[in-house]
Amino acid sequence: MTSNEHPHTPAWFDISTPDAPRARRFYQEMFGWPVNVIDETYALVGDDHGRPAGGIGHAGPGSPYTGFVAYFRVDDVDAALASAEKLGGTRVMEPTDTPTGRIAAFADPDGNPVGLLSS
Template identity: 75%
Template sequence: MSTPDAPRARRFYQEMFGWPVSVLDETYALVGEEGGRPTGGVGQAGPVSPYTGVVVYFQVDDMDAALARAEKLGGSRRLEPQSVPGMGRMAVFTDPDGNPVGLLSP
């Protein structure tokens, strides 16, 4: 999830669902059991953030190939691949209707 007020969103979802949250820095926190693999994250969106809102992430073996395929099918990159501690690499593209879709790879 990318939001304009990450601390507020973390508190809300932590209290709403009892989610354990591990704050990495002022811009990003991982959601999931302590010591286990994270199941999500809450990131701080800024004025030039590539997207806001909840994004569903799909596991892929080859991030670059998946992004190239999305673009070939009419999608557009929104967030270039980057490393996330404990999760591997992540990226976001939009489908032809403008919906953000996330990718995760080892």
């Protein structure tokens, strides 16, 4: 980390939508993102070097959020989620292990969804 980098900058993004194929086409055409479809519900989108930088997924009835969510890197997802709740946030997605790390999400006091990610 350089002296200009802050440890809690966005590390991942997720776009959750009721029509994932349409969203994948839109963002692929809009920004030229390479898209790697994992299954019918989720696709990874990457940078110019093919590294995944985020994902586009299907938001069904049980989805914790819809829309664009930035995920911030933290040392401990569970501890950060507990801290968010103490500060007035509301848990919207329980901590879950994924191939990219442990994730969770909360809504801030204004209802904005925020993601957490740890390695």
